[in-house]
Amino acid sequence: MAKLILNHVSKDFGTGGRLAVKALSLEVREGGFLALLGPSGCGKTTVLRMIAGFEQPTDGSIHLGERLLADAANMLPPERRNMAMVFQSYALWPHMNVADNVGYPLKVRGISGERYRQKVHEALSTVRLEDYAERRPADLSGGQRQRVALARCLVTSPDVVLLDEPLANLDRHLKKEMEETFREFHQRSGATMVYVTHDQSEAMALASDVAVMSEGRLLQVAAPADIYARPEGRLVGGLVGQGAILSLAIPDGKPRLIDWSALKTIWREQGSKTAYADILVRPEDVVADADGISCRVDSVLYEGERYALKLSLPDGQILRAYSRETVKPGDVYPVAVRTAWRL
Ligand code: ADP
Ligand code: MG
Known part of the structure; x- marks a missing residue:
């Protein structure tokens, strides 16, 4: 062999x-x-x-x-x-x-x-x-x-x-x-x-x-x-595992693994930037957080051990998350993102 x-x-x-x-x-x-x-x-x-x-x-x-x-x-x-x-x-x-x-x-x-x-x-x-x-x-x-x-x-x-x-x-x-x-x-x-x-x-x-x-x-x-x-890259990110791919203005030189404090800053400054990058966010990294970004629940899928949520960010982009508690479409659902990955 x-x-x-x-x-x-x-x-x-x-x-x-x-x-x-x-x-x-x-x-x-x-x-x-x-x-x-x-x-x-x-x-x-x-x-x-x-x-x-x-x-x-x-x-x-x-x-x-x-x-x-x-x-x-x-x-x-x-x-x-x-x-x-x-x-x-x-x-x-x-x-x-x-x-x-x-x-x-x-x-x-x-x-x-x-x-x-x-x-x-x-x-x-x-x-x-x-x-x-x-x-x-x-x-x-x-x-x-x-x-x-x-x-x-x-x-x-x-x-x-x-x-x-x-x-x-x-x-x-x-x-x-x-x-x-x-x-x-x-x-x-x-x-x-x-x-x-x-x-x-x-x-x-x-x-x-x-x-x-x-x-x-x-x-x-x-x-x-x-x-x-x-x-x-976007193709592999989309093909493997669950998640959402967001387009965000990321300052040059940022590490590819982006933590929550960096992401919060990026979101706050979104409007003033022009260069956008593809960011992969896995659902298990999206957690309910009262101080987080205010999303709206678009749809809820019951998967037995958890609910799979489709969320809209304030700018209309989609996030995916899991929840153990039941939520309803239309609910306001503030989240934090533990980590994200620049594709
Ligand atoms: P996959 O297994 O990933 O579905 P294939 O290897 O079967 O893909 O096919 C890859 C490409 O090559 C396709 O566009 C297919 O139409 C083409 N192809 C495969 N076999 C032949 C063949 N014997 N003659 C002509 N084109 C072929
Ligand atoms: Mg084949």
Whole structure:
């Protein structure tokens, strides 16, 4: 196993439009778990297919350690990359039992006998399905079927496991269960994983690093907590987590993390300034404060453990906040903002 390296990778499908992937550089450390996050059509699947060997980059290069997988002139075929790709549909053989489904890639490679049985058993125990070896896919739950698909991709001991929105069609409950399965699968298998999703909460919950893409470009790659606390730019700020993006006149040279006393001053002097900056305010940093800025409650959404509030600032801009007490639309609601982040 080794580090997966994408160096200035571009993909032009030759359709005359923009590039599907533009000069994307990225490293996934051995055993790492990277989520590729971005809106539909931003190029995530294309990146994954280039890593797997189903598409060739038109520029740049892809390496696994020292080994060149592909560039514009060279292309190692998928079957020689020792990678496994998991799709949204599990594509299990309905007429084969679980063990035969999992062992199928070994059969194709001509592996049989004791080695075959041992590998199938190992793969099944990694996804905790040892006791289901004889069952048919039709007799399993959706989550169990997905675990069979994972075991099947693991059975050949791939260096890299590629997953393309595997949870996209699941209901919320099963999604949470499967997120835990994926995390555990990563820990137990030790495989390097690249996980494509358009769902930011999934990316944040699962991966050790999140790479945010938009329109073929990589905007930021960092640990989930860093992406959340220090997003680079308006696109990442809007894509990851909840919050409101305000336009405020910020004096030059201010630190990017802005505290309440600085914010109060900025708000007071708002009218006299001309240069505006985008400021991200997370709802958990907006707290009720009788001495704060007087907002009006626009709407209230009950979320079970709390209320999610949409507030209007005096200048008409929107803030989002959480409250444990019930408030009504139209109420006056003065708030303080603990911290804000200049995008
Ligand atoms: P995502 O997975 O993020 O939704 P894709 O990688 O599937 O995005 O697509 C990125 C862009 O590349 C889209 O504009 C899509 O239409 C285009 N694209 C993807 N595959 C092909 C292809 N085989 N031929 C032409 N254009 C393609
Ligand atoms: Mg896709």
